[in-house]
Amino acid sequence: MSSKLTRPSDLFGMKAIKVPPYTKSAAIYDHMMRIVNYPGWVRYLLNLIKIANRSLVQRSSRPNLQLLELACGTGNMSLILAKKGYRVIGIDGSSEMLYIANSKAKRMHLSSIQFIESDILSFKTDSKFDIVLCCYDSLNYLEGINSLGILFNKVNQCLKPNGVFIFDLSMENNSLYDASMFDQKGKQNGTFYHRKSYYEQSSKTHKTYIRIFRNGELFEEVHSEYIYTLSEVRERYLSAGFKEIGAFGDFTYLPATEKSDRIHFVLTNKQ
Template sequence: MSYENFAYYYDSLMEPQFYDDYHAFIYKHCQFNEVLELGCGTGEIAIRLSKDGKHVFASDLSLDMLEVAKQKAMAENVNLILQRVDMSDFSTSHQVDLVLCLCDSINYLLNPEDVLKTFQNVYSSLKDNGTFIFDIDSLYKMNVILKNYHEDEEDEEFSFHWHVETLEDGYVHHHLRIEDKIENEIVDENHFQKTYTVSQYVYWLNEIGFIDIKYYSDFEEYHEDCERIIFVCRKG
């Protein structure tokens, strides 16, 4: 499921430092001029890369996310090429140096076939020796941190409710509800995410043809008890 009205509140729940850290991580692990971002969300990374002079193609399944990204790019005087794309069913007109799929977007693919299709699409979209960077929520996060998780906040302007139901190993249901008391608007959405073991993702990447597969925990050396696992690999 893609984000709908929640897209307009997404940035208020994210820390800018997270995007700054990701921006630095990308440059540490690859050299590139042209980049395709899948699941670009509100465009935070795409806008940063475009400001660096990179040629950025930014895509998302959610039209609302793309609208937010468009408005932000215009405000920043950045020329982003934005398009609605289903990552499990796309092709590109030419190959790029780098493909990004960040912020647990891969976890919205709920069956192995769609994960494999996405990896194959990415492989086809990359130049030889091109780089693919993506991240996933870890099994530790899904099974331990998010197990029956509840977050409820309220002030004079907003009320925010986030409840997580564990469906099975590595598979969760998020229920998000926001009441905007200023705009008199209620956002109520359900999202489902699924994750797998690191070895399973590595197996799939190898099957497609990716090489030099490395993975990190939240920008640092890998350890099992982490929330986010970032993969960096190259087209063989």
């Protein structure tokens, strides 16, 4: 590979080495996501937890509850929650992303937080959790509505009685009108990257291509996200034994609709 490639605009004009998602982008993930307001997102999640606590009158609202974050990535949300006193375990399928997460935890002197490498459909834990979170499109990576059903059953099994499960999904409206026009170029520590995003409406698949040029080599990751409807997702988690506390649209506390860009679901296993 020629080392003469110096401008991000060149990255989609050359042959690239195909690699799995998050293997090469992990090192620049936080730079790519620097516009995301993680503290604000966590504040919203904590408010959703408060809404759940009002519905579950027997639950304690103290912060030092056992919390599991699925698909925790580089730990941005897990670390904030750990600093707030939650006892956090983060699970992710990418060792490269978890390396970053562990490095940040060490720098922050958060020795209590634990990160585990595992696919979110096959994770094993002896612990039971008060709260399970799965955020930022992570469940959109599961292909097929049956995979969501498997995940919902698995989460139900690892929750304590009166446990709370909060997750979000990116919806078709977001793919049609926002993310499909996404085109980002950047550079960090000598690494160039270029992200392009496309929505295939016929298959309801949102694809993001990330090209990364580092040390004279060009890599490409293809991230596929699968779009589901509110009604089919609701049917699956109700079938898995969850009760719905709320489904909220677009970082509000208003009921979501099929036209929402993003929906946060707040569920409980209370019988």
